[in-house]
Amino acid sequence: MLLGPNGAGKTTTLRMVSGLLKPDAGSISIFGIDALADPVAAKQIVGWLSDEPMIYDKLTPIEYLEFVSGLWNVETHVAEHRARDLLRWLDLEKFVDDRCETFSRGMRQKVALAGALLHEPSLIILDEPLTGLDAGSARLVKSVLADRVSKGSTVIMTTHILEIAERMADRIGVISSGRLIAEGTLAELREGLGGGNTSLEDVFLAIVERDHSDA
């Protein structure tokens, strides 16, 4: 889980890893693949979901997923099976033949998530995936992500809802002014601040404040 104040560089970092931005310097390695030297191989194993769900208004969810399958070159019978499973899990089954233009933000977010998961990526990168989702949808998305993690995928996501980070994250990274200023499990982060049973919100604010005073 990647946390940080507004403008810290969380989205920029994730967009660089996804191949949407080129870094000025440094390297990006995804499961041993140099993402800058071989972006196509890296993209094959990455799934990206933006905080602003970008889908085609005039396509239906199934047509959208058909198109995504073409981009990732997923075989027809495999893609169809996965697409229908994902739409069922995300409670979109009865909207399969409706055009996305009439969907709410949460429904659009779920269609975009289905697109990001269709090729079963090893690394799933999600920028604020739960924004705009109702409680039921948020729970659905979390269960789908948990399922992917149990099957061996890695999920990196950003969120401003620290309760979610506290409950979901195995490891937490705190980013500020484009730098990773802390990283570890919640227990390790607490340890770094002198221990105690403080909430993630207190830990996060303390880390950011310490970084600001150091600067």
Added chain:
Amino acid sequence: MSAPGSLSWFALHELRLVWRDALSMMTAGRRQRERLVAIFLISFAALMHVVAYTALEHVGKAGLHPDLPTLIAITAGLLLSGTAMLSQAMENVTRTFYTRSDLELILSSPAPAHRLFAVRIAAIGLSVSVMSLLFVGPFIDVLAWRNGPRWLAAYGVIVAVSLVATALAIVLTATLFQTIGPKRTRLVAQIFAAVIGGMFVIGLQLAAMFSTGTLSRLAFLRSDYVLTHSPPLGNAFWWPARASLGDEYAFGAVMIASLAVFLFVAGFYAPRFANYVVSAASVSRDRVRRRGSTRAFEVRPVAAALRRKELLLLARDPWLMSQSLMQLLYLLPPILLMWRSFTFGSNAASILVPVLIMAAGQLAGGLAWLTISGEDAPDLVLTAPVPRSRLLLAKIEAVIGCIAIVFAPFFLGLLIYAPALAMITAVGVEASAISACLIQLWFRAQAKRTQFRRRHTSSRIATFSEAFSSIMWAGTGAVAAAGSWLAAIVALLAIALVAGVRLLSPAQTT
């Protein structure tokens, strides 16, 4: 200071929005461009005055007299402006119904919404007259300078035509709304707007073709047929033309009549606009189900998937369809001309070549913008494991494929009648379409498809070079169709233009 909710308060609010919108359209949202835009506008006005002066050189110092040929020419000019204004006004009225923007805020407030709509109706009238005056104004200025200030009355006539066109657009759109319902009006009104915009020009062209066998509208207007079938000189039909020539009585009558029509329509429909907007908003929330949902799930290779996506998006977007339809509409006279050539065996088919090449370039430019820049899910496409060059190539293939489908019937028709012309057309259409695609590729700037109409604002160089490249390829086709080797030189100039544009294009890094 205007009282909140008053007519003048809404007018000031609207004026500020219109001004900022126009400024952002001209500067593409870059403030540092404001000075450049000012220089461009002044240069454009100066150039238009030079063009007007040159075009009107044959008009002697004695000026124009209200004889039948003059009245016919002026009336045709006014009808031409009028249909263009009607088309633009219909599109603006439709946009007022269907684009929510600030309407939710205003309709949910206790402010009297009919005042805002009255102001918006007036703004539509004003905007359509400004657009026409930009092009007609220099001609009026030159005539006023050479033949006396009475010609300045033509400014008033243009405003009068814009008021009537706006009133007519409101009545037409509202009637569509009431008869076929808000759901279909969106599509039908936009297609109407596109058809009306080209109707007068195409109608004249068709009439010219059937009477004189050419595409010359001027020859038709000067023909004996038109002169003998026109209303007599004293008829009220000529009042707008007489008013343009400075006839005080005709001017007064035209201004009063147009203002009365506009005020009546605005007063009648402004209070009803809120209901239309609410009905339109309800429609856009309706579910749109795809027919034949049992269609098999089929994954296509990248190029085919992109091509299918582009075709589906275009086919399902009535607004984009109407924008593209407008360009195809101008192919109607060449189609009939081709048919006439077949039937009567004339040599007119050779003038088809440049028309088709020009149309292909323009259509390809629009489609290329939609596929390359107008991508609604750029993140999805960019994160796909497909090399960037392959993606762009697939998009260009999609455009060229569409162009091939549209122009294949012309090619096949020509192939039977004149194989050499068919080959020239095929090469010209391909060259023109590829050039337009390349220019759009080099000047690509990510945008929403809904910004299609504003695509020209992102780069003036791209806009002008796209038009010039189509013109030069059309010129190449015309010279080649005439059987001259000079076509090779024109083709080289067209290639040089495209190469020069490449040097001016910004570096694309992502």
